[in-house]
Amino acid sequence: xxxxxxxxxxxxxxxxxxxxxxxxxxxxxxxxxxxxxxxxxxxxxxxxxxxxxxxxxxxxxxxxxxxxxxxxxxxxxxxxxxxxxxxxxxxxxxxxxxxxxxxxxxxxxxxxxxxxxxxxxxxxxxxxxxxxxxxxxxxxxxxxxxxxxxxxxxxxxxxxxxxxxxxxxxxxxxxxxxxxxxxxxxxxxxxxxxxxxxxxxxxxxxxxxxxxxxxxxxxxxxxxxxxxxxxxxxxxxxxxxxxxxxxxxxxxxxxxxxxxxxxxxxxxxxxxxxxxxxxxxxxxxxxxxxxxxxxxxxxxxxxxxxxxxxxxxxxxxxxxxxxxxxxxxxxxxxxxxxxxxxxxxxxxxxxxxxxxxxxxxxxxxxxxxxxxxxxxxxxxxxxxxxxxxxxxxxxxxxxxxxxxxxxxxxx
Numbered sequence: 001x002x003x004x005x006x007x008x009x010x011x012x013x014x015x016x017x018x019x020x021x022x023x024x025x026x027x028x029x030x031x032x033x034x035x036x037x038x039x040x041x042x043x044x045x046x047x048x049x050x051x052x053x054x055x056x057x058x059x060x061x062x063x064x065x066x067x068x069x070x071x072x073x074x075x076x077x078x079x080x081x082x083x084x085x086x087x088x089x090x091x092x093x094x095x096x097x098x099x100x101x102x103x104x105x106x107x108x109x110x111x112x113x114x115x116x117x118x119x120x121x122x123x124x125x126x127x128x129x130x131x132x133x134x135x136x137x138x139x140x141x142x143x144x145x146x147x148x149x150x151x152x153x154x155x156x157x158x159x160x161x162x163x164x165x166x167x168x169x170x171x172x173x174x175x176x177x178x179x180x181x182x183x184x185x186x187x188x189x190x191x192x193x194x195x196x197x198x199x200x201x202x203x204x205x206x207x208x209x210x211x212x213x214x215x216x217x218x219x220x221x222x223x224x225x226x227x228x229x230x231x232x233x234x235x236x237x238x239x240x241x242x243x244x245x246x247x248x249x250x251x252x253x254x255x256x257x258x259x260x261x262x263x264x265x266x267x268x269x270x271x272x273x274x275x276x277x278x279x280x281x282x283x284x285x286x287x288x289x290x291x292x293x294x295x296x297x298x299x300x301x302x303x304x305x306x307x308x309x310x311x312x313x314x315x316x317x318x319x320x321x322x323x324x325x326x327x328x329x330x331x332x333x334x335x336x337x338x339x340x341x342x343x344x345x346x347x348x349x350x351x352x353x354x355x356x357x358x359x360x361x362x363x364x365x366x367x368x369x370x371x372x373x374x375x376x377x378x379x380x381x382x383x384x385x386x387x388x389x390x391x392x393x394x395x396x397x398x399x400x401x402x403x404x405x406x407x408x409x410x411x
Contacts, residue, residue: 030325032133038326043074045327049316050088051110053081054263057293061343061350069334075327080106084204085115092124092319104321108328112314113152114393116160119317126318126325129158134329136336137161141357147313148355152390153227160315161332164344165353166282167384168214168309171377175299177277183305184215188245190278191252197277199253201267202260204400210282212399214310216242217388226391230398239399243406250407257407272296282310284384285351288375292348302379308386313355338365347375 032038053059059079066077082088088109095104111119119125131137140162142148148162149155172180177194181187191198201208219241220226225234250257254276261267267279268290283289290296316335318328334340338361341354351374358369 030329032130032329035135038329039073041326042324042330045324046076046078047107047324047327047331048078048080048105049108049110049328049331050080050082050085050106051108052083052085053079054083055265057289057350064343065331065334065340068340069331072334073330075324075330077331085109085111086204089115089118089124092119092321093122095321096122096124101321103323104319105323106319107322107324108331109317109319110163110314111160111317112312113390114396116151116156116315116317117154117393119319120154120157120159124320125159126320126322127159129156130318130329131156131158131161131315131332133158134161134333134336136333139338139356139360140336141355141360143357145313145355147311147387147390151315152312152396153392156315160317161336162313162355163316163335164314165311165355166314167284167304167311167353167387168210168280168282169284169286169302169304169379169384170278170280171271171287171296171300171302172278173271173297173300175297176274180278180303181305183307184218184245186305187278188249188252191249194277195252196254196256196275199255199257199261199267199270199276200280201263203403205263207264207267207280207282208260209396209400210310211280212242212403213391213396214388215245216395216399217310217391218305218307219245226395227389229392230394232398235398235402239402242399243402246403246407268295271300283352285345285347285353285374285378287377289347289351291377292375298376301377304379304383304385306385308388309384310390311387312390338368342368342372345369345374346372347378351375351378 030038051062062079066079069075069077088106092104092106140148145165151160181190187198200211203209203212216239217223217226220238225238254270261270264281267276270276271279272295284302287296287300287302291298291300316332318325322328338356341356344350344352345354358366
């Protein structure tokens with residue numbers, strides 16, 4: 001099989017003809033319910049965890065998790081730092097096409113959304129469902145967090161294990177900004193009054209694409225359409241309000257919308273350098289964490305739109321042909337432990353919200369969360385507002401392509 005280029009990667013992933021040609025039955029999973037056997041098999045294994053590597057704090061957290069599972073279970077963690085999860089999916093696609101159904105390069109993937117949908121559709125994930133059989137699943141907040149069992153409208157079916165929560169939150173510096181916008185349309189008005197002081201990362205960067213989805217969802221005349229697969233002959237009509245808004249917004253953005261930051265970390269630096277007045281992230285604790293680590297001034301605060309903002313859950317998944325399935329299960333289970341989740345939610349460490357229900361924990365474990373100081377810029381749960389559902393993954397793939405056609409390099 002020829003090497004896949006980045007430009008045609010997503011079209012390959014979503015090609016039904018290509019998928020049907022890969023007529024290989026996924027390898028069977030291991031018995032998760034026999035946890036002692038899993039621990040025995042995992043000892044001595046090396047787990048190659050393919051996870052985004054763009055944040056030093058997240059990288060440090062992953063390194064800590066690796067040191068803990070090494071000490072406790074004899075499992076070695078190798079963090080394979082990736083820029084785009086779609087590239088990891090293409091590796092598993094290529095291995096399946098070549099008939100490599102065992103000994104794959106990828107053991108665990110940090111994943112959600114369109115990449116999970118693509119892997120599930122193509123039978124690239126370890127079966128049967130295993131996540132809800134992990135020992136620490138008992139603490140997971142399935143009752144109050146529907147995005148744990150449905151990922152971008154796709155049922156997870158136990159094929160991926162939740163790792164952290166996410167909700168789109170905006171941030172502003174009170175020393176420079178008094179009134180904040182209350183919707184994407186209001187944001188356009190704000191940008192016109194404050195030219196050059198807002199931007200978003202260039203899609204298909206995840207945070208940049210999230211901004212597109214937020215605007216797309218807010219502007220949709222029929223939101224129910226967004227929860228179903230895109231119908232090509234309806235795309236132009238449904239997406240028209242989004243691109244009309246972007247056409248109006250871009251000339252008033254940072255560098256007039258001709259240049260875009262790489263990610264939310266780059267936006268944070270632009271705010272620290274006083275080039276931007278409003279930024280955003282998919283983490284309610286992002287600003288508090290940045291303040292705690294002296295990356296943003298103490299005058300930064302959070303806000304959301306009154307109509308709601310997007311929210312979801314991020315996960316880890318095991319490819320069907322992973323070399324270290326048992327070790328991956330041990331790592332996934334450790335990441336769900338109250339100890340690991342509390343450490344992750346600490347803004348000084350990372351600030352990523354937990355997927356656990358603290359009411360299900362022991363008194364000692366609840367105390368870990370009670371002791372957390374979430375920071376001066378973190379909104380309380382009641383202040384975060386409504387959670388808007390993620391559109392079906394096919395919409396994001398189509399929106400990103402159209403965005404590149406309209407605003408990409410050379411346009």
